[in-house]
Amino acid sequence: MRNLGILICALYLSGCGGAGNDSPPAAVQEPPVVNVVGPGEFREAVPIKTMTTAEITAAMDVAGDSAFRAVPRYAVQAYRLTYLTLDGQGQEILASALVALPQKPANSLSPVFSYQHGTLTKDAEAPSNLAEVGSPEVVLASLGYIVLSADYVGYGVSKGASHPYLLSGPSASAVIDMLTAAKYWRQTQHVPDNKQLFLAGYSEGGYVTMATQRALQAGASTHRHEVVSVAPGAGPYDVGLTMDEDLKLVRQANPLIGDLLNPGFLRFLSDADRHNVRDQLLRLALGGDSDVTFMPTVIDNYFADDRSAIEILSDVNDWRPEVPVNFFHGRDDRTVSYLNATTTLQAMRARGAGDLVTLTDCNALPAGHAECVLPFWRFILDTFARVAKDL
Numbered sequence: 001m002r003n004l005g006i007l008i009c010a011l012y013l014s015g016c017g018g019a020g021n022d023s024p025p026a027a028v029q030e031p032p033v034v035n036v037v038g039p040g041e042f043r044e045a046v047p048i049k050t051m052t053t054a055e056i057t058a059a060m061d062v063a064g065d066s067a068f069r070a071v072p073r074y075a076v077q078a079y080r081l082t083y084l085t086l087d088g089q090g091q092e093i094l095a096s097a098l099v100a101l102p103q104k105p106a107n108s109l110s111p112v113f114s115y116q117h118g119t120l121t122k123d124a125e126a127p128s129n130l131a132e133v134g135s136p137e138v139v140l141a142s143l144g145y146i147v148l149s150a151d152y153v154g155y156g157v158s159k160g161a162s163h164p165y166l167l168s169g170p171s172a173s174a175v176i177d178m179l180t181a182a183k184y185w186r187q188t189q190h191v192p193d194n195k196q197l198f199l200a201g202y203s204e205g206g207y208v209t210m211a212t213q214r215a216l217q218a219g220a221s222t223h224r225h226e227v228v229s230v231a232p233g234a235g236p237y238d239v240g241l242t243m244d245e246d247l248k249l250v251r252q253a254n255p256l257i258g259d260l261l262n263p264g265f266l267r268f269l270s271d272a273d274r275h276n277v278r279d280q281l282l283r284l285a286l287g288g289d290s291d292v293t294f295m296p297t298v299i300d301n302y303f304a305d306d307r308s309a310i311e312i313l314s315d316v317n318d319w320r321p322e323v324p325v326n327f328f329h330g331r332d333d334r335t336v337s338y339l340n341a342t343t344t345l346q347a348m349r350a351r352g353a354g355d356l357v358t359l360t361d362c363n364a365l366p367a368g369h370a371e372c373v374l375p376f377w378r379f380i381l382d383t384f385a386r387v388a389k390d391l
Contacts, residue, residue, distance in 0.1 A: 033184045038092065039173060040180030041084040045099065045189075048078040048130050056142050059134030067134055068377045072142035073391075074102035080128040080156070083181030086173045087153050088164030088295045096156030097178045098127035098149045100141035101191060109194040109390040112226070113145035114175060116201030116208040117152075119165070121290040126155035136377065143381075144391030146186070146193055150178045152208070154292055162295040166239050166314050171208045172215035175199075179223050194390045197226040200380045202373060203336060206235025210316040210325075217322055228387055230321070233328040233376040234369055236336045237317040237344045240310045243302050245337035263305035274303045317344040320351035327359040328379050330367030 035042050053072040060067040079099040087093040102110060115137055117127055125131055127149035130138075141147040152174050154163025164170040179197075186193070201209040209232045216224045236242035267274075278299045301309040317340070325348070329341035341359050348357045360379060362372035385391075 033187045035184045036180060039085050040177040042181035042184045043082040043084065043094065045079045045081050045185050048080055048098075048128075049133075050077045050103075051075060051133050051138060051142075053142060055133055056138060059132060060139070063132075063134050066374075068136045068139055068374065070139050070143055070381065072139065073144060074104060074142050076138050076141040077101045077103060078130055078138065078141075081148075081178065081182055081185065082157055083177055085153065085177040086170055087158075087161055088167055088170050088297065090170075093153060093158055093161060095153055095158050095174055095177070096126075096128045096151045097182070098130065098137055098147075098151075099182055099185075100137045100147040100149075102141050102144050102146070104144070107190070107192065109192055110144055110146045111196035111198060111228075111388045111390060112179075112193045113140050113147045113198045113200070113384075114179060114212070115140065115147060115149045116175060116199070116205035116212070117149060118201070118203035118205045120155065121292055123155050123159045123291050126151040128156045145198070145388070146191070148178055148182050150174045154294070159291070160293065162293045164297070165204070165294045166207060166236065166298040167295065168211040168214070168314060168316050172211040175208060175212040176215060176219070176221055176223065180221065183223075195226050196228045196387075196389060197223055198229055198231075198384050198388065199227065200231040200233070200384075201235070202233035202376050203235060203369065206232035207237060207316065208235075210235060210237050213321065213323075213325070214316055214319050217319075227323050229324045229326065229384055231326045231328065231380045231383055233379075234330065234333055234336050234372060235340060237315070237340050239298060239314040240302070240307055241339060241343065242337055245339060246335075249334060263303055267303070267305040274300070278303060318347040318351070320348060320353050321356055323356065325353075325357045326379075326383050327357065328362060328372075328376050329359065330362035330364060330369065330372040332366040333369045333372070335369035 052075045056072045056076065060069050081097045081099050082094055084092050085095045104110065120126060123129070127137055128151050137147045137149045152163060153170060154161050199209045199213055209230060213227065213230050216227060278296050298310070298314055301313070327341045327345060329338050331338050345357055345359050361367065362375050364371040364375050
């Protein structure tokens, strides 16, 4: 039974700057932004903590080799932002996010970095709870970015609601609505940005990053034309392929279990029997001490062998991006198959994306899911620093 962890890990668990000018550029006067009504509506911003560069450095030192490391340039003020978005059933829900602001001179410009976190089973680890002073969001803000990180539905103020795992619509909404609410609030606080937006995330965060960019590109949000560069790391962009590949690993380790989990077999069972298998997997995947509830829609669709539903509701791999998408993945990843990166790259290029989409292989040894988290951070810092301004 322990070999079920291979599949479970794939379905539910994550792996886990440029120099500015000496004097700040003058902020460009923006037309007033009106607080929207409904999804994207700003509700509140509560200060959490102010962290000095020395405190941020000390937190990285304590974390040691596991830390995402950089040299802080600014102190950081963190806030918990609350706003309206949509849940997995398309209903409005109050959600939360972390906003980390570099403490620059008044009216200084900054690029915006939207960071999408990987799968979490503990609400305490959600970004707006700021569990660690040396978190990636804080370190990125200390380098000069305005950093936004959505908790996602099911975490933070929406704890108790079902997290719409690997459902592209609500995943993208949580981020886009956060961007909208944060922009309104920042204008009221006279915290301008330079109209550069960067998107990045690893594992589920890579998936949500792709869902967000696709939705921005297809929609009418003002943020659409601000996106400069996107960096998805080790994400399950092709959800059906991801589950197929991990089921292969289960079959290799335990052929009997693999056959029992085969959608071709499970789809002939009753809904009640399939749901029983799904619930067992969820309990094993999340652990007895998890305090986050996951929507089982994606597993239900897979076990029912409903590829159409997976393609419509979950897949984010087959479209043509308008801005650079910089994929990063490890060839030895047994949690989220490396094929996600190669087949998505091929699909996008087949649609005419050309050199707008690239794939960088993780150079860790082995290049597994967890082993490639820190190399991913080094990759995005280098990638974004080439084009980021006003840091």
